[in-house]
Amino acid sequence: MKAILELESVHKSFGGLHVTQNVSFSVMSGEISAIIGPNGAGKTTLFNQITGHLQPNSGRILLKGRDVVGQSPQKIVAQGIGRAFQIASLFPDETVLDNVKVACLSKLDQTRRFWRPVQAFRQATDRAYSILEDLGLEKQADRLAFELAHGDQKLLDIGIALVLEPQLLLLDEPTAGMSPEERQRTRELIKKLWKAYDLTLVFIEHDMDMVFGIAEKVRVLQLGALLAEGTPDEIRNNKEVVTAYLGEA
Amino acid sequence: MTMKPGPKYSAAVLWTLMILGFALVPVLMSSSYQLNLASHVLVWGLFAVAFNMLWGVTGMLSFGQALYYGLGAYFVGLMVEYLGSAWYLPAIGIGMLAVAATSFLLGLLVIRVGGVYFTMLTLAFGQLAWQITFKWYDFTGGDDGIQGITAPGFLQNPIAYYYFLLVLVMLSMWILKRMAYSPFGLMLRCVRQNPERVRFLGRRVRRNQLRVYIVSSLFAGLAGSLMAGIDNSIHTDMFFWTTSGEVILMSVLGGLNQFFGPFVGAVAIIIIEDIVGAWTEYWSLIIGSLIMGMVILFPKGLVGELHHLKLRMMQLKARRSE
Numbered sequence: 001m002k003a004i005l006e007l008e009s010v011h012k013s014f015g016g017l018h019v020t021q022n023v024s025f026s027v028m029s030g031e032i033s034a035i036i037g038p039n040g041a042g043k044t045t046l047f048n049q050i051t052g053h054l055q056p057n058s059g060r061i062l063l064k065g066r067d068v069v070g071q072s073p074q075k076i077v078a079q080g081i082g083r084a085f086q087i088a089s090l091f092p093d094e095t096v097l098d099n100v101k102v103a104c105l106s107k108l109d110q111t112r113r114f115w116r117p118v119q120a121f122r123q124a125t126d127r128a129y130s131i132l133e134d135l136g137l138e139k140q141a142d143r144l145a146f147e148l149a150h151g152d153q154k155l156l157d158i159g160i161a162l163v164l165e166p167q168l169l170l171l172d173e174p175t176a177g178m179s180p181e182e183r184q185r186t187r188e189l190i191k192k193l194w195k196a197y198d199l200t201l202v203f204i205e206h207d208m209d210m211v212f213g214i215a216e217k218v219r220v221l222q223l224g225a226l227l228a229e230g231t232p233d234e235i236r237n238n239k240e241v242v243t244a245y246l247g248e249a
Numbered sequence: 250m251t252m253k254p255g256p257k258y259s260a261a262v263l264w265t266l267m268i269l270g271f272a273l274v275p276v277l278m279s280s281s282y283q284l285n286l287a288s289h290v291l292v293w294g295l296f297a298v299a300f301n302m303l304w305g306v307t308g309m310l311s312f313g314q315a316l317y318y319g320l321g322a323y324f325v326g327l328m329v330e331y332l333g334s335a336w337y338l339p340a341i342g343i344g345m346l347a348v349a350a351t352s353f354l355l356g357l358l359v360i361r362v363g364g365v366y367f368t369m370l371t372l373a374f375g376q377l378a379w380q381i382t383f384k385w386y387d388f389t390g391g392d393d394g395i396q397g398i399t400a401p402g403f404l405q406n407p408i409a410y411y412y413f414l415l416v417l418v419m420l421s422m423w424i425l426k427r428m429a430y431s432p433f434g435l436m437l438r439c440v441r442q443n444p445e446r447v448r449f450l451g452r453r454v455r456r457n458q459l460r461v462y463i464v465s466s467l468f469a470g471l472a473g474s475l476m477a478g479i480d481n482s483i484h485t486d487m488f489f490w491t492t493s494g495e496v497i498l499m500s501v502l503g504g505l506n507q508f509f510g511p512f513v514g515a516v517a518i519i520i521i522e523d524i525v526g527a528w529t530e531y532w533s534l535i536i537g538s539l540i541m542g543m544v545i546l547f548p549k550g551l552v553g554e555l556h557h558l559k560l561r562m563m564q565l566k567a568r569r570s571e
Binding site for chain 1: 427428430431432433434435436438439442443445446448449450451452453457506
């Protein structure tokens with residue numbers, strides 16, 4: 001197996017606050033892994049550096065072997081990273097269908113077309129519907145995005161990311177704020193999507209059922225540093241991790 | 250509750266009614282004044298709809314679209330004045346080319362800044378153009394403007410000019426409406442709602458903003474050049490910030506989120522101005538209070554509230570049939 005994403009001594013600080021400290025790890029192509037850690041451990045900040053929303057002070061971030069540090073999010077997304085956000089990042093006044101469709105039109109490079117109505121673009125419509133079906137959102141296609149339940153908004157966010165056919169998908173707390181039933185459904189859905197879309201998946205999560213239920217590998221961050229890395233079993237039995245994080249949970 | 254787009258024929262009915270209504274004005278009118286009023290409605294309506302592509306659709310509040318409106322008007326006025334009325338029609342085209350070039354270059358500058366800075370910068374450029382026109386008396390006629398701008402040939406007939414105007418305005422609105430509902434229009438709405446996400450779809454926000462800035466300015470310029478032939482005159486006020494302000498008001502009043510909202514806003518404001526203006530010399534006070542009242546009563550705008558009402562009725566109907 002080849003590494004799709006490699007972090008080499010990535011360091012980021014805001015003034016005297018070191019939010020990412022010398023973090024190094026490799027994500028293998030096709031794996032599904034979790035990043036856990038207490039609030040403020042720097043999990044989202046790490047994602048932001050991978051996707052170009054923040055620049056690390058030092059270190060390298062290699063995507064398929066090529067350093068992407070210093071590139072804009074647009075450039076990085078074009079190289080095969082997708083991302084869903086902690087707070088669903090949608091187009092609230094558009095329909096659920098159009099939220100996915102605008103991504104499909106982007107992918108097909110049809111967003112400059114200004115004459116025929118959006119409905120006339122069959123290929124984008126079909127693709128959007130098929131993704132909504134995979135997410136179980138097809139019955140809500142005509143509703144406005146802001147009317148959706150919280151959990152469904154997060155799924156829609158993932159749907160938008162999937163359109164761009166990422167090889168590597170980053171999910172920031174996909175089940176945060178969900179009810180236990182929603183969590184269960186989302187957990188199974190994410191596992192299904194991982195297989196169906198042939199993804200490499202990295203997710204940040206506080207829900208331990210999800211972490212230990214579907215991740216093949218778990219990485220623990222604490223105060224910006226990588227505290228441990230291993231299989232779910234190894235992490236469960238790691239004394240440091242238990243003291244630092246799991247013990248409290 | 251799902252929101253299904255209305256049947257296609259309802260849009261066709263709306264267009265037919267609107268065109269028919271305006272086409273019948275010369276037949277039904279009792280004085281040439283009403284023709285003049287209808288012409289003003291058409292030109293301002295186009296200007297406001299074009300402006301709303303920028304604000305309501307893409308979320309860019311320009312306070313300087315008068316710059317392009319004035320530019321269109323002055324190209325026609327000055328070319329007719331110095332080269333003769335045969336240049337009337339070519340001047341409309343040349344004016345639009347000039348507007349395209351100007352809006353492209355200025356757009357590169359003003360789009361770099363967002364939010365209120367964009368608004369202020371567009372205002373500054375608009376006022377700059379006003380100052381130049383105002384001060385350059387020998388060429389532009391300064392405060393006096395230019396009178397006696399006449400279209401050539403059969404367009405000298407006010408009724409013929411009115412139909413010429415009607416065709417161009419409706420054609421322009423049709424083009425803008427197609428744009429608004431195309432993938433490009435969807436992209437613009439997405440830019441307004443969540444520019445960060447647009448970037449993360451791999452699309453450039455500023456590039457799209459520049460495109461719509463040019464399109465909106467182009468039709469503002471066309472509206473200005475058509476206005477020159479209605480009153481047969483141009484004046485520096487066309488560049489003034491109050492002209493930019495007028496289309497903002499029309500959009501708010503009619504409804505930002507509806508394509509025809511600003512057009513209806515234009516109709517409402519021009520008719521109110523006309524009625525109140527004939528009735529009292531304190532017309533601006535009355536208009537101010539009236540518009541304030543309307544904005545408070547109908548925060549979604551006239552068309553927006555109507556649309557909202559329609560949705561509510563559909564919901565009620567759906568609930569009753571369940």
